Amino acid sequence: MSESLREELGMTIRLADAGENSVLKPCVHDYQVSCGNCRLNSICLPLALESDDIAQLDDIIQRSKPLQKSQHLYREGDIFRSVYAVRSGAMKAYKTTDDGREQVTGFYFPGEILGMDGISNNLHASSAKALETAAVCEIPFTSLEKLSSLMPNLQRHFFQLMSREITEDQQLITLLSKNSADERVASLMLSISTRNSKRKLSATQFRLPMSRVDIGNYLGLTVETVSRVFSRMQKLEVLRVDNKEIKILDVAGLQKMANVGG
Amino acid sequence: MNSIIPGPEADLASSPAHRVEMELAAKYACEGPRYTSYPTAPQFRQDFPADQYLAWQQRDGDHKRAPLSLYLHLPFCRDICYYCACNKIVTRQKGVARQYLDRLQREIEQQSALVGRSRPITQMHWGGGTPTYLDNAEITELMHTLASNFRLLDKEYREYSIEIDPRTVDHSTIALLKGVGFNRISLGIQDFDPQVQRSVNRVQPYETVAPLVDHIRSHHFRSLSFDLIYGLPHQDRHTMQETLQKVSSLRPDRIACYNYAHLPERFSSQRAIDRLTLPSPEEKLLLQQMISHTLQDAGYLHIGMDHYVLPEDELALALREGRLQRNFQGYSLHMADDLLGLGVSAISQIGDFYLQNTREIADYYRLVDAGELPFTRGCKVTAEDRLRRHIIMSLICDLRLDIGDCNRQFGIDFKAKFPGELASLIPMAEDGLLDIGDGEITISHRGRPFLRNICMPFDAYLSAHRGDQPPPRFSATI
Numbered sequence: 001m002s003e004s005l006r007e008e009l010g011m012t013i014r015l016a017d018a019g020e021n022s023v024l025k026p027c028v029h030d031y032q033v034s035c036g037n038c039r040l041n042s043i044c045l046p047l048a049l050e051s052d053d054i055a056q057l058d059d060i061i062q063r064s065k066p067l068q069k070s071q072h073l074y075r076e077g078d079i080f081r082s083v084y085a086v087r088s089g090a091m092k093a094y095k096t097t098d099d100g101r102e103q104v105t106g107f108y109f110p111g112e113i114l115g116m117d118g119i120s121n122n123l124h125a126s127s128a129k130a131l132e133t134a135a136v137c138e139i140p141f142t143s144l145e146k147l148s149s150l151m152p153n154l155q156r157h158f159f160q161l162m163s164r165e166i167t168e169d170q171q172l173i174t175l176l177s178k179n180s181a182d183e184r185v186a187s188l189m190l191s192i193s194t195r196n197s198k199r200k201l202s203a204t205q206f207r208l209p210m211s212r213v214d215i216g217n218y219l220g221l222t223v224e225t226v227s228r229v230f231s232r233m234q235k236l237e238v239l240r241v242d243n244k245e246i247k248i249l250d251v252a253g254l255q256k257m258a259n260v261g262g
Numbered sequence: 263m264n265s266i267i268p269g270p271e272a273d274l275a276s277s278p279a280h281r282v283e284m285e286l287a288a289k290y291a292c293e294g295p296r297y298t299s300y301p302t303a304p305q306f307r308q309d310f311p312a313d314q315y316l317a318w319q320q321r322d323g324d325h326k327r328a329p330l331s332l333y334l335h336l337p338f339c340r341d342i343c344y345y346c347a348c349n350k351i352v353t354r355q356k357g358v359a360r361q362y363l364d365r366l367q368r369e370i371e372q373q374s375a376l377v378g379r380s381r382p383i384t385q386m387h388w389g390g391g392t393p394t395y396l397d398n399a400e401i402t403e404l405m406h407t408l409a410s411n412f413r414l415l416d417k418e419y420r421e422y423s424i425e426i427d428p429r430t431v432d433h434s435t436i437a438l439l440k441g442v443g444f445n446r447i448s449l450g451i452q453d454f455d456p457q458v459q460r461s462v463n464r465v466q467p468y469e470t471v472a473p474l475v476d477h478i479r480s481h482h483f484r485s486l487s488f489d490l491i492y493g494l495p496h497q498d499r500h501t502m503q504e505t506l507q508k509v510s511s512l513r514p515d516r517i518a519c520y521n522y523a524h525l526p527e528r529f530s531s532q533r534a535i536d537r538l539t540l541p542s543p544e545e546k547l548l549l550q551q552m553i554s555h556t557l558q559d560a561g562y563l564h565i566g567m568d569h570y571v572l573p574e575d576e577l578a579l580a581l582r583e584g585r586l587q588r589n590f591q592g593y594s595l596h597m598a599d600d601l602l603g604l605g606v607s608a609i610s611q612i613g614d615f616y617l618q619n620t621r622e623i624a625d626y627y628r629l630v631d632a633g634e635l636p637f638t639r640g641c642k643v644t645a646e647d648r649l650r651r652h653i654i655m656s657l658i659c660d661l662r663l664d665i666g667d668c669n670r671q672f673g674i675d676f677k678a679k680f681p682g683e684l685a686s687l688i689p690m691a692e693d694g695l696l697d698i699g700d701g702e703i704t705i706s707h708r709g710r711p712f713l714r715n716i717c718m719p720f721d722a723y724l725s726a727h728r729g730d731q732p733p734p735r736f737s738a739t740i
Contacts (some may be wrong), residue, residue, distance in 0.1 A: 080409075113436045119442065121414040159399035159406070166402065166441035167434045174437070174480050 033087065034058045040111035044085050045139065045158060053151050060143035063087075067130040073115075075127040080118025082138045083162075086110050089134025090209035093117070093126045094217075104218040106169060107131070107210055109192070111199050112137075116162050131209040160166055176219055179259065184219040185229040186258035189239065193248060204248040233257070280551065286693055287547045287711065294714040295721065296567070297615055297658055298590045300651040301641055303609060305723050307616055307730040308642040315615045319376050325613055326378040329598035331385035332412065333590060335605035337623065338362070338395040340430065343464045344534040345452075345494060345522050349607040349621055350391045359396055360624075363628040366605055367407050372635060374411035377602055377612065383412050384597035388424040394431050398438050405442040414443060421489075421595060423448055428466045433477050440481045447478055448487040448516075454508045455501035458494050461539060468508050471674075473600075475512045485515040485575060492549040493522035495539035502549050503556070510560040514576045518592060519553050519568040521546075528734075554711065564710050566658060569593050587660035593659070614643045639730075647724070649674065654717045661705040686719035 035046045035058040046054045060062075066089070067073060073084060076095060091108040105126050108114045117125040148155030172191060176184050197203035208215070216226045230241045238253040241245055248254055295302045318325075335349070338359060342352045351358070386408075396404065396458035408414060414422075424439060439447070452464060459465045478486055488509060492502065509517065524540060526532040541549060554564065559625065562570040563578050569592065571577045580586045580595050587596035590609050603610040603619065606626040610617045617640040620626050629636040643651070649672045656663045665676045677684065684698065691698050695709030697714060709716060718724060727733040 119402070121410055121416050122409045122442075125416055155403070156399060159403040162406075163438050165400040167398065167437045170437035170441040170481060171434075174482075177482075219488035 002202075013033075031044070033063070035061065038087065040085070040087065040199065041109040044113070045154070045161065049151065049154060050155075053154065056147060056151070057154065060140060060147055062138040063135070064139065066133050066135045066139070067091075069130055069132050069240070071130050073128040073130070073136060074124050077123045077125055080122045080124055080141070082140045083113050083115040083118075083144075084128075085113050085137040085139065087135040087137055089136055090131045091128050091136070092131050092210060092214060093128045095126045102217065104214050107192075107214075107218070109195050109199070112195070113161060113165055116165055119162070119166075131214070180228050181219075181221050181225050182257050183259045184221065185215070185226060185233070186238075186254050188215065188219060188246065190254055190258050191248065192246075193251075204251070206246055208244045208246060263411060268659070276707070280555075283551055284547055284707070286695075287550065288544075289693070290690075290695075290712045290714065291543070291547070291717045294718050294724075296714065297654055297717055297721075298588060298592070299609070299611060300654050300721070301616070301643070301647055301723055302721075303616075303618065304729045304731065304734050304739065305727070306641045307728070308637040308639050309730070310615075310617075311642050312617075312637070312640065314642065315420060315612075315640070316376075317534060318613060318615075324602070327381060328600065329384040330377065330381040331413070331589075331598040331601040332383055332387070332408070333603045333608055333610075334366070334386070334388045334393070334408075335390065335603065335608040335619075336362075336388060336393040336395060337391035337606050339392045339427075341389070341397060342464060342531050342534075343452075344462045344531050345491060346531055347523070347525070347529045348391065351623060359400055361627070362605075363396075363400060363404060365627055366404070368630050368633075369604055369636060370407055370411050372630075372633075373602060373604060376635070377600075379411060380413050382419070383408075383414050385421040385594065386414070386423070387591050389591065390425060390554065392427045392430060393424050394426055394435060398435060401435075401438060402442060416443065419597075421446060421597065423591075425450060425489075427475055427510070427627070428471050429464075432476075436474070436477050436481055440483065445484045446487070447483050447485075448489060449475075449478075449513060449514070451488045451509065452491045453494055453497060453501070454505040455496070457496045458501055460478070461495040461535070465535070472512060475514075487516035487518065488512075488514040490517060490519045490553070491522050492519055493541060493546045495535050497541050498545060499548055499552060502552050506556040506560075510557070510562075513572070515572050516561065516577065517557060517570040519550075519570070521550070540565060550711070564707075565593060566661060566705075566710050566713050567593075568711075581659075581661070584660045588655060588658050596659075614648075616643070617643050626724065645672075648672075650720050653720045657705060657717055657720075658713050661710070663703045664701065666701050667705065680720070683719040687716065690716060 035041055035044075035054050036051065038044070038046075043056070046057055049057060074103050078252065081122070084212075086108050088110055091114060092104055093106040094102045094104045097103050105117075108128075114123065114128055130204045144154075144158065148158065166257060172187070179187070192206060192208070196206055210218075212223050212226050215221075216223045219226070221229075222235060233239050233254075234241055236253065238250045238257060239248045295304075337349060337351045337354045339346075339350050340354055394401075414420075420443075421445045424444050425448045427450055436447075449471070451466075452462070453459060454468045454471075456465070456467065459467075475486065489507070490509065524532060524535065524537065526535070526537075544566070552585040553568075555571045558564060561572065561575050563581075564570055565577055565581050565586070569577075576595060577586065577593060585596050586593055588594075589601055589611060600612045601610060602612065603617075606619055606623050608619045617637040619636045620629065620638040625638070628637050629638075649668075652671070653663055656668075668674070671677055687696065687698060687703070690696055690709070690712070693708075694706055695712050696703060697709065698703045705713065705716060
């Protein structure tokens with residue numbers, strides 16, 4: 001994978017990898033970035049806004065320093081005050097089950113908004129932590145609402161975005177709950193591929209930011225099963241797996257495995 | 263699965279047991295309230311003691327912490343269904359939903375401040391009109407407004423339901439509804455026959471409803487309910503048999519069958535229905551009997567009035583355990599004493615009060631814009647009303663009244679207090695609708711379709727109307 005692609009993916013150049021004090025330029029974790037110059041602004045909140053309005057939106061957004069791997073963004077039960085847009089890196093959301101186990105409920109990539117599960121009762125229904133060093137933009141909800149009253153487009157777009165996120169989440173949950181192991185793993189790979197292409201990144205070649213354990217947990221499969229499915233996919237030459245690096249060789253074959261029309 | 267559906271004419275009309283039922287149905291066909299409240303809505307007045315209600319709400323107490331049920335009225339429809347008698351506005355004008363949502367949002371803020379923001383919302387229902395007139399973004403926004411002003415629950419036991427017009431939703435809306443917290447869906451089916459559907463201007467072929475039902479199931483909603491209507495134009499025993507076959511093959515958890523009341527002088531949309539295409543009263547009785555028999559043969563339990571549920575449904579269990587309640591949304595589990603209605607024409611039942619928001623959208627906007635609560639009528643429940651409400655709701659929900667318990671709870675001697683009422687029940691007892699024992703009145707299986715008749719003697723207002731609008735013509739009891 002080329003260095004620039006790696007940088008675009010925002011997944012590999014970790015502060016830790018580069019040494020604590022080194023400064024990388026341009027750095028995708030730069031928290032001085034603004035909505036106006038963010039390369040994700042065509043899929044994120046500013047989508048529906050004029051440039052003057054984008055500047056106003058930018059004013060309410062809080063950017064703090066990047067989260068380190070395993071650091072929490074919010075925890076289950078926290079009061080819902082903000083939603084968050086991932087700028088770089090990747091996040092996972094999880095719930096704690098009654099018997100204390102972790103249940104992964106979603107993975108979030110750059111340009112995606114998380115924290116919306118707080119909407120149904122004003123408390124976060126899950127916890128979110130960084131799968132790797134990740135930069136997020138915090139969008140405080142009360143400021144967003146105030147701003148929305150001045151910019152009806154923003155309000156409309158925000159709730160559109162929110163409804164789309166909620167819908168996609170539910171559709172994936174449904175898909176995952178009823179299908180075979182092959183279908184589940186293939187669906188997740190396709191989902192990541194589609195989301196990458198939305199960000200104008202390679203749809204066929206990417207690095208998985210999450211572990212096999214997380215994948216298994218999310219899909220309701222054992223780690224062994226996940227590995228077996230990956231081996232099967234390799235054997236069928238649907239994709240090539242090199243630890244966390246994925247290269248999709250046969251999109252139609254993958255769609256067939258996922259049992260979705262393609 | 264439905265091999266036991268009786269042949270259209272053969273069994274139903276001719277077997278002796280069915281003939282008795284038909285005779286009873288004909289005998290007890292009269293007009294009466296559905297008792298979703300007592301006193302019923304026609305008894306509400308503009309000059310009810312609203313100041314007492316507000317003063318009571320402003321005092322702190324347990325009533326500010328108890329669980330609460332919410333009803334949201336979303337009045338818009340894209341098309342008119344000719345049979346409809348609901349408070350609705352048929353329009354496709356852009357921006358109407360936005361105008362309404364802005365007002366609803368203000369009402370939600372005002373009402374939550376008054377009624378209590380921290381009360382757990384155990385039940386919520388969105389009705390209409392057509393709640394899914396709102397698009398996905400608007401649904402999300404409204405749920406967010408509610409969550410910001412009330413304590414919505416994510417507990418499994420919550421009952422958050424929404425009425426869906428199958429013509430207005432796609433698969434993404436179903437996923438969204440699940441994601442924003444709904445766990446029950448009610449589908450307005452009415453009838454599957456194409457000619458019946460055309461004649462009421464609601465065309466929704468079985469072929470589009472069936473995949474929608476599959477989709478709803480795949481999202482694991484806790485329950486799916488169908489609304490059916492009998493007495494519609496062009497309905498006959500043949501169309502009804504087909505419809506019931508399709509309904510039972512889709513196997514909804516709950517079915518509510520409503521009786522179409524043709525009152526064109528009151529509901530202008532009904533003027534589009536040709537009276538001559540309506541089933542005759544005798545045919546309508548037969549349809550009602552067919553519904554009852556077919557659904558029970560298909561394994562549904564008749565819980566009372568025109569409501570049927572699968573035996574494993576929570577309502578069936580609640581009936582056995584005496585935990586059913588009846589309010590403006592029909593039967594449900596009893597989880598909260600108070601119901602707050604939001605939106606134009608919505609009715610609240612809170613403490614000793616019933617309150618109804620104005621039925622006129624312009625008035626609703628004017629009141630909310632002026633920062634006022636939009637209710638315009640209501641009533642304060644008296645001690646006598648409470649006693650009669652207890653009797654009526656026990657009969658309707660539990661299918662029995664414990665007389666000893668009633669005497670203790672209200673400090674009365676039932677038999678001395680209600681001699682006339684008891685006398686009115688005697689002919690019904692003789693017809694096998696109920697049993698009057700020393701300690702209790704129990705409603706028999708045969709009596710379940712006639713709950714309204716059984717309750718009407720206890721309704722003090724049927725003979726002494728006190729509402730400030732002329733008494734209504736009620737829909738026929740069966």
